[in-house]
Amino acid sequence: MRVYVPLTLSGLAEAHRAGELGTGPLVAYAVTPALREWYLSDDIEELEYAALNRAALASLRLLAADPATARRRVVVAADVPDGAAAADPDRGLDPAALGEVRVAGPLPLAKAAAVHVDSVDAEADVSAAAEALAAADGGDDDAQFVVDGAEDHELLWYATQELPNLV
Numbered sequence: 001m002r003v004y005v006p007l008t009l010s011g012l013a014e015a016h017r018a019g020e021l022g023t024g025p026l027v028a029y030a031v032t033p034a035l036r037e038w039y040l041s042d043d044i045e046e047l048e049y050a051a052l053n054r055a056a057l058a059s060l061r062l063l064a065a066d067p068a069t070a071r072r073r074v075v076v077a078a079d080v081p082d083g084a085a086a087a088d089p090d091r092g093l094d095p096a097a098l099g100e101v102r103v104a105g106p107l108p109l110a111k112a113a114a115v116h117v118d119s120v121d122a123e124a125d126v127s128a129a130a131e132a133l134a135a136a137d138g139g140d141d142d143a144q145f146v147v148d149g150a151e152d153h154e155l156l157w158y159a160t161q162e163l164p165n166l167v
Contacts (some may be wrong), residue, residue, distance in 0.1 A: 001082050002048060002113070003028035003103055004055035007074040008062050012115070021076060022105040028078075029055040032087045035099035036114050052116065054075070054099040056155060060147070064130040070117040071127035075155060078111045108156035115163060116155035126150045 004167045005021050005028045031047040039050045052075055059073035086105055091097035118126055127151035135143035158166060 001030055001080055001085055003030045003078055003085050003101060004116075005107070006055045006058035006062060007079060008059065008066060009072055009074055009117070009167070010060070010066075010068040011069075012074050012076070012117075012163075015076070015109055016163055016167045019109050021078070021109060021112075024103055024105040025105065026103040026107055028085060028099045028101050029059050029099040030085055031059065032089065032101060033038075034097075034152075037140050038095075038098050042132065051099045051157070053151065056116070056151070060126065060130055060133060061151060065076065067130075071123045071130060071156060072120075073122075073126060073150070075116040076109075076112050077114045077116065078107060079113055080107065083108060101118075104120045104162045107111055109160075109163075110132060111165075112160050113161065114160045115166060117158060117166060118153055119156055122150065122153035125153060 003076065005026060031051050035050060036047060039047055041047055055075040056073045058074055063069060069155045078157060080103055084105065085101040085102050088097065129147045132143040132146035136147045
């Protein structure tokens, strides 16, 4: 199963030093039944892209909580055994939890398939989105427009061999 783990650049640097994304349980995003129902598509590539975008939003939340870190969203795509990630059945219909899974146990960085990171050009929009996130969550349409501005930036794809250059 492919999972998408939201991080920050400082979190990615820590994972690189430790050789793992964490000891678990980790919050990640994947193609879940709830995500399939919400997205209304059977195309696995489209569904995985939706899960990646959900992880990018979670990365934005991490940035909002840590104003000192670089303002670039980071998502690590990793492959885990099918039973290693599970959705919380109590949050299945919660719109904020669409695609959210918990990965049990440690997730070695060697399981990473790719790393997705914002370009430097996205930093201003991502920074503004992180600052506007709380207001957007509260229903402020102008703030939501700012958050959506960050989503207009595509995350760049990096091979795992490029990880030392990213951190």
